[in-house]
Amino acid sequence: MGRQPCCDRVGLKRGPWTIEEDHKLVHFILNNGIQCWRTVPKLAGLQRCGKSCRLRWINYLRPDLKRGALSEAEEDQIIELHARLGNRWSKIASYFPGRTDNEIKNHWNTRIKKRLHLMGIDPLTHQPIDKEKYQHESDDKTELLSTITETYDKRNETESFIENANDISLPNNMLSENINEELWNKSFKTMSTCYSPSISLEAEESINFSTTSNVAAAPAEEEDSVQQWMDSIFSCAINQLEEDLFLLRKYN
DNA sequence: AATGGCGCCAACCGCATGTCC
DNA sequence: GGGACATGCGGTTGGCGCCAT
Known part of the structure; x- marks a missing residue:
């Protein structure tokens, strides 16, 4: 049936x-x-x-929809997000309150794609068209972007988990279940070698705490420190990511 | 004025995922 | 655990309107 x-x-x-x-x-x-x-x-x-x-x-x-054309700044942000997230339109739309995934998808297909072609950038890969010498570097970059995106999503999950942990009683192993250790280690390794060696040590120390202790029972200052290192690591990585995307476009 | 081409976007379709029983 | 159903998502299509000829 x-x-x-x-x-x-x-x-x-x-x-x-x-x-x-x-x-x-x-x-x-x-x-x-x-x-x-x-x-x-x-x-x-x-x-x-x-x-x-x-x-x-x-x-x-729905009444909260934003009407009117997307601004150039919004377009730029869409391009950046597309480079990080791919065709995940609903995810991209979540960064634009009042805009729908359909609207952004249509805008991408009708305007931004064309604009990128004119700039000599492949809208699928965000790589300069016909520049094979950058292929290898871009492959590395794509893998890195994918790792960071995955980590960024995990961070959001973890943040909301920590928030919720203040309100409910949790078994001791819940946090380590929530955080995929392998993913975190992979991410920190990537970021410490590529982006933020100065804070990678602090991150590694913190990760022991974060994956083994019960946050619900942890003192407030420890929760703050988890929050702080997550913020510092990710803002550093995301800033560098934006810079890389800028340079990638500049190659063209 | 008629018409053909083209761009835009609302809406549809099919599949994936989540939820409930 | 698994089937049925609801919802979400992304790709695609169809039709409207604008513009050039």
Whole structure:
């Protein structure tokens, strides 16, 4: 038995939304909120599937959307984020409050790609086009970017974990489960050799504390120190990352 | 004025992932 | 643990509007 479609397509309307449909959807959501998208069209009196309603709300109707064209500064930031994150549009969009992943994806496909081509940069790899001599270096860079991105995500997870740790009781091994030691070691090794030798020692010392102790029970000053070294290491690495991206473009 | 080409973007589709039972 | 379903995500498409001829 195959997977069922998200909705029964018979009798459902497709294509552009009318003002009346928009009004019905907005009115329903503002009054009732969203419990289950599948039930929204039925309860709102719309001949649409839940998926279509969700998309319409997220990409066009929700009140916190920022209207208008993306600025050049926003474009630059998108390019930087794309270099780090690839085609992870929802992740990229999360850096732009009021902008949708669809909007950013469309903007990328219609404008930024063209702009990068004109600059002689491959929008897929962010490498100078036809410059094979940079290939090896760029491969190394890509691996490094990937490591840092992964570490950056892990850092966010860890920060929220530490925040939550103040409020709940946790078993002793929870932090070491939360932090993937192998990933941390790999990241610090990469950063200490490439970016921040001066703070790598401090980081290595701290990592012993962070992966073995129970933060929920740790004194406040120790939590602060974890926070501090994470902040110093990552701001240093990210700054260097931005500089590298700048130089990479400058090669062209 | 008619029409063909092209760019833009809203919307759709299919797959992946998360959640619930 | 696994199946069913809901939601999220990214690639793609279709249609509208603008512009050149």
